[in-house]
Amino acid sequence: MTTLDPRIPEGPLAQKWTNFKAKAKLVNPANKRRLDIIIVGTGLGGASAAASLAEMGYNVKAFCYQDSPRRAHSIAAQGGINAAKNYPNDGDSIYRLFYDTIKGGDYRSREANVYRLAEVSNNIIDQCVAQGVPFAREYGGYLDNRSFGGAQVSRTFYARGQTGQQLLLGAYAGLSKMVSKGKVQLFTRRDMLDLVIVDGKARGIIVRNLVTGEIERHSAHAVVLASGGYGNVYYLSTYAMGANANPAWVAHRRGAFMANPSFVQIHPTCMPVHGEFQSKLTLMSESLRNDGRIWVPRKIEDARKLQEGKIKANDILEEDRDYYLERRYPAFGNLVPRDVASRAAKERCDAGFGVNETGLAVFLDFSDAIRRLGRKAIEEKYGNLFEMYQKINDEDPYETPMMIYPAIHYAMGGLWVDYSLMTTVPGLFAIGECNFSDHGANRLGASALMQGLADGYFVLPYTISDYLADQIQVPRFSNELPEFKAAEDGVRARLDRIMAIQGKQTVETFHKRLGRIMWDYCGMSRNEAGLTKALGMVQELQQEFWSDVKVPGGPGEFNAELEKAGRVAEFMELGELIIRDALNRRESCGGHFREESQTEEGEAKRDDDNFTYVAAWEYMPGNAPRMHKEPLQFEVVQLIQRNYK
Amino acid sequence: MDFKLKIWRQKSAAVKGRFETYKVSGITGGTSFLEMLDVLNEELIAKGEEPVAFDHDCREGICGTCSLYINGRPHGPDDRVCTCQLFMRRFKDGDTIIIEPFRARPFPVLRDLVVDRSSFDKIIQAGGFISASTGNAPDANAIPIPKRNADKAFDAAACIGCGACVAACKNASAMLFVSAKVSHFALLPQGKVEARERVQKMVAKMDELGFGNCTNTYACEAECPKGISVENIARMNREFLSAKLVTDK
Numbered sequence: 001m002t003t004l005d006p007r008i009p010e011g012p013l014a015q016k017w018t019n020f021k022a023k024a025k026l027v028n029p030a031n032k033r034r035l036d037i038i039i040v041g042t043g044l045g046g047a048s049a050a051a052s053l054a055e056m057g058y059n060v061k062a063f064c065y066q067d068s069p070r071r072a073h074s075i076a077a078q079g080g081i082n083a084a085k086n087y088p089n090d091g092d093s094i095y096r097l098f099y100d101t102i103k104g105g106d107y108r109s110r111e112a113n114v115y116r117l118a119e120v121s122n123n124i125i126d127q128c129v130a131q132g133v134p135f136a137r138e139y140g141g142y143l144d145n146r147s148f149g150g151a152q153v154s155r156t157f158y159a160r161g162q163t164g165q166q167l168l169l170g171a172y173a174g175l176s177k178m179v180s181k182g183k184v185q186l187f188t189r190r191d192m193l194d195l196v197i198v199d200g201k202a203r204g205i206i207v208r209n210l211v212t213g214e215i216e217r218h219s220a221h222a223v224v225l226a227s228g229g230y231g232n233v234y235y236l237s238t239y240a241m242g243a244n245a246n247p248a249w250v251a252h253r254r255g256a257f258m259a260n261p262s263f264v265q266i267h268p269t270c271m272p273v274h275g276e277f278q279s280k281l282t283l284m285s286e287s288l289r290n291d292g293r294i295w296v297p298r299k300i301e302d303a304r305k306l307q308e309g310k311i312k313a314n315d316i317l318e319e320d321r322d323y324y325l326e327r328r329y330p331a332f333g334n335l336v337p338r339d340v341a342s343r344a345a346k347e348r349c350d351a352g353f354g355v356n357e358t359g360l361a362v363f364l365d366f367s368d369a370i371r372r373l374g375r376k377a378i379e380e381k382y383g384n385l386f387e388m389y390q391k392i393n394d395e396d397p398y399e400t401p402m403m404i405y406p407a408i409h410y411a412m413g414g415l416w417v418d419y420s421l422m423t424t425v426p427g428l429f430a431i432g433e434c435n436f437s438d439h440g441a442n443r444l445g446a447s448a449l450m451q452g453l454a455d456g457y458f459v460l461p462y463t464i465s466d467y468l469a470d471q472i473q474v475p476r477f478s479n480e481l482p483e484f485k486a487a488e489d490g491v492r493a494r495l496d497r498i499m500a501i502q503g504k505q506t507v508e509t510f511h512k513r514l515g516r517i518m519w520d521y522c523g524m525s526r527n528e529a530g531l532t533k534a535l536g537m538v539q540e541l542q543q544e545f546w547s548d549v550k551v552p553g554g555p556g557e558f559n560a561e562l563e564k565a566g567r568v569a570e571f572m573e574l575g576e577l578i579i580r581d582a583l584n585r586r587e588s589c590g591g592h593f594r595e596e597s598q599t600e601e602g603e604a605k606r607d608d609d610n611f612t613y614v615a616a617w618e619y620m621p622g623n624a625p626r627m628h629k630e631p632l633q634f635e636v637v638q639l640i641q642r643n644y645k
Numbered sequence: 646m647d648f649k650l651k652i653w654r655q656k657s658a659a660v661k662g663r664f665e666t667y668k669v670s671g672i673t674g675g676t677s678f679l680e681m682l683d684v685l686n687e688e689l690i691a692k693g694e695e696p697v698a699f700d701h702d703c704r705e706g707i708c709g710t711c712s713l714y715i716n717g718r719p720h721g722p723d724d725r726v727c728t729c730q731l732f733m734r735r736f737k738d739g740d741t742i743i744i745e746p747f748r749a750r751p752f753p754v755l756r757d758l759v760v761d762r763s764s765f766d767k768i769i770q771a772g773g774f775i776s777a778s779t780g781n782a783p784d785a786n787a788i789p790i791p792k793r794n795a796d797k798a799f800d801a802a803a804c805i806g807c808g809a810c811v812a813a814c815k816n817a818s819a820m821l822f823v824s825a826k827v828s829h830f831a832l833l834p835q836g837k838v839e840a841r842e843r844v845q846k847m848v849a850k851m852d853e854l855g856f857g858n859c860t861n862t863y864a865c866e867a868e869c870p871k872g873i874s875v876e877n878i879a880r881m882n883r884e885f886l887s888a889k890l891v892t893d894k
């Protein structure tokens with residue numbers, strides 16, 4: 001084990017980023033033209049980085065697996081994006097946003113990164129408005145804000161229930177502009193399957209063209225991964241069907257450390273699981289908790305009747321309803337952070353108070369808000385979400401309360417990066433959800449969009465230039481180098497190996513089984529025995545996969561099953577690492593709840609003496625991974641047990 | 646429920662396609678249309694046959710990846726939903742369902758039900774942006790924008806770029822898609838500066854890529870899963886005319 005150095009700049013917290021920028025090396029315009037950068041991913045992180053770096057003069061090659069960059073999963077973000085503008089004049093500031101993020105993350109993130117994030121948050125809103133992002137406005141024409149979990153101020157900017165869509169279309173427009181100027185080359189329907197390292201530095205990638213099946217080599221002076229999160233390890237999640245961990249995992253195999261992989265977020269307000277064919281879970285935005293009240297019956301008899309379909313929500317009298325979040329956490333009520341809200345729902349359902357036929361759902365009720373504000377106002381704010389709910393569940397949420405249950409939603413863990421967002425592989429950067437940097441053990445709502453755009457628009461452009469400044473003499477890389485050939489051969493061999501198995505079980509069955517293991521033993525609540533068991537189960541599942549998976553067709557053609565098989569193979573390895581990380585961390589913090597570590601009231605209990613560090617895992621071919629530590633030093637914030645009561 | 650499916654199969658852009666008939670059974674009403682296709686594919690794979698290729702990603706009606714022409718309508722029989730949000734309770738037990746790709750010259754079939762819609766990206770690249778480079782934006786509240794305009798701009802910007810409008814149009818016109826983007830920016834002060842150039846370049850690109858003309862049948866609006874209004878087409882025509890008048894001078 002070694003101790004990792006995040007290379008945080010000198011100076012007081014509020015000065016660090018300014019100091020970094022003042023000292024960072026620059027690349028002059030003529031030299032930028034000679035430098036190429038590969039960016040894998042066109043979500044908020046990737047698209048904003050591609051647009052900004054191309055505007056600066058670098059040559060960018062942008063990759064995504066969808067048919068268009070505009071379809072990256074950032075498009076699905078609903079609720080909003082945070083910034084410390086303090087437009088509502090309710091006492092917000094950069095410091096407060098920083099503090100809320102550190103506290104919300106349960107003191108497992110890096111102060112310097114989080115402060116920088118809060119610092120650039122305001123520029124993001126300015127930038128987006130300049131691009132024409134139609135944020136919600138008040139009648140006076142100024143921008144409107146709302147509140148999200150874990151905050152007592154209103155700092156969330158939003159565009160109805162489609163904030164991610166509007167932000168991504170803004171970044172996509174910027175990217176498209178640079179495509180038209182010839183500074184960005186777009187490669188859609190490509191699956192990154194390896195990272196190429198030349199003389200110790202990241203210099204290229206190997207991708208599979210998903211339409212033709214061809215394997216391609218691409219070279220550059222630096223590689224940026226912006227490939228999103230890995231929550232699909234759990235099978236059912238709020239992620240897109242194609243969301244995957246391939247780029248991060250192949251980078252991991254090539255030497256990039258994975259940090260805190262067990263920190264995954266379980267979002268409290270998703271539609272409950274309904275049937276065996278179900279392929280994904282739909283999120284109901286956290287913003288709904290601004291006006292919706294969460295409850296289950298107070299009496300177990302009522303819960304049973306609900307489960308048997310004998311009564312409906314509206315049959316239960318007001319005094320027989322248990323608004324358990326308001327009861328347990330009077331200070332934050334329905335707006336407690338996600339991890340707290342999710343666990344509280346699980347606690348009630350495990351105790352038998354669930355409200356649907358599976359017993360795994362709670363109510364989210366708008367009747368008070370409709371009475372207070374009128375139906376029209378609720379429609380304005382959440383119309384599209386209500387519509388979506390009705391379509392999926394065939395029930396009118398204006399009339400009867402919604403049913404919700406927690407689901408996998410976000411990965412706080414990811415590739416370890418230093419202050420410059422560089423991984424442990426020189427020249428390989430990771431931005432957006434695929435890095436681990438800013439959210440500690442729990443992300444606050446509306447902060448992922450902020451981080452993706454902060455990384456892409458305002459951080460990476462400085463830090464990557466600092467890295468590239470001494471590479472201006474390095475000529476373009478030929479992808480005929482032996483390193484490229486070796487990587488391509490490896491990719492082909494792996495695909496051939498999958499194709500050669502021709503066993504009996506489909507990829508989907510393996511993915512489902514993996515998800516089940518992860519959710520049951522490494523989900524909302526975890527313990528030593530369960531995790532140990534799960535580790536063995538995932539290892540066995542992998543053996544079974546590599547001897548019994550069935551993939552039709554061939555590698556040299558459009559083959560969705562082969563794509564899926566490659567993803568699931570990586571998910572299984574990553575799943576194993578998630579479990580190991582969860583086993584190692586014998587404390588509860590944020591989304592990671594170890595049953596062995598809780599207070600008498602059943603709240604999560606951190607162990608700061610032993611676990612105030614980032615666990616960064618190194619891949620060891622054929623062996624168990626090796627853990628390295630980055631100790632977390634808090635210079636400004638004082639560590640206390642989180643309290644939302 | 647049980648269904649008979651007639652599905653368009655086509656190995657690649659280069660070869661001819663044909664319909665094949667399949668059966669699925671035991672489908673519950675709460676199963677989504679795409680989940681029903683998942684069930685079919687699992688069965689096909691188990692039998693050693695090739696699964697049906699179709700595009701999909703978010704499965705919550707926002708990414709615009711899913712498509713499908715179902716019983717003669719883009720995104721199927723429900724109004725204002727994408728295929729991924731269509732549920733089988735909408736069909737009757739025993740129904741025959743015909744499933745085709747979005748058909749339009751600028752959207753060539755890649756395989757089975759998957760088409761190439763990159764022409765939409767090309768139209769955006771031609772001018773569908775505001776040239777605000779990173780780093781030199783003024784304070785976001787520096788220019789107040791009347792809520793009405795902001796809301797209208799949002800309505801236009803809600804387009805998901807799925808291509809249903811093109812598939813619905815007998816002329817394969819992309820007017821609804823292009824006009825939504827033009828309107829989004831034309832309604833905002835930030836977008837005014839480049840308005841003229843934008844509309845001209847986008848329309849020229851649309852024509853160049855082989856999209857047809859608009860003959861005002863408005864099938865596009867009827868089939869748009871996001872309810873994008875043909876008002877945008879009228880607005881774009883005005884923008885286009887006034888741009889033309891200015892440049893013709």
Ligand SMILES: Cc1cc2nc3c(=O)[nH]c(=O)nc-3n(C[C@H](O)[C@H](O)[C@H](O)COP(=O)(O)OP(=O)(O)OC[C@H]3O[C@@H](n4cnc5c(N)ncnc54)[C@H](O)[C@@H]3O)c2cc1C
Pocket residue numbers: 040041042043044045046063064065066069071072073074075076077078079080081163164190191192193226227228229238239240243244245246247283409410431432433434445446447448449450452
């Ligand atoms: C339903 C939902 C709602 C959300 N709502 C909010 C919200 O309101 N506020 C908030 O702050 N956050 C929200 N989040 C979280 C937030 O949307 C994401 O964390 C964020 O958008 C991730 O952006 P990204 O750029 O890192 O990755 P993504 O947007 O996921 O993009 C990943 C990119 O990588 C590419 N890629 C992936 N794998 C490969 C591969 N193998 N080869 C090539 N390319 C690849 C993809 O094509 C894509 O372009 C939400 C998330 C979900 C799922």
Ligand code: FES
Pocket residue numbers: 700701702703704705706707708709710711727728729730
């Ligand atoms: S799959 Fe995203 S809109 Fe249907």
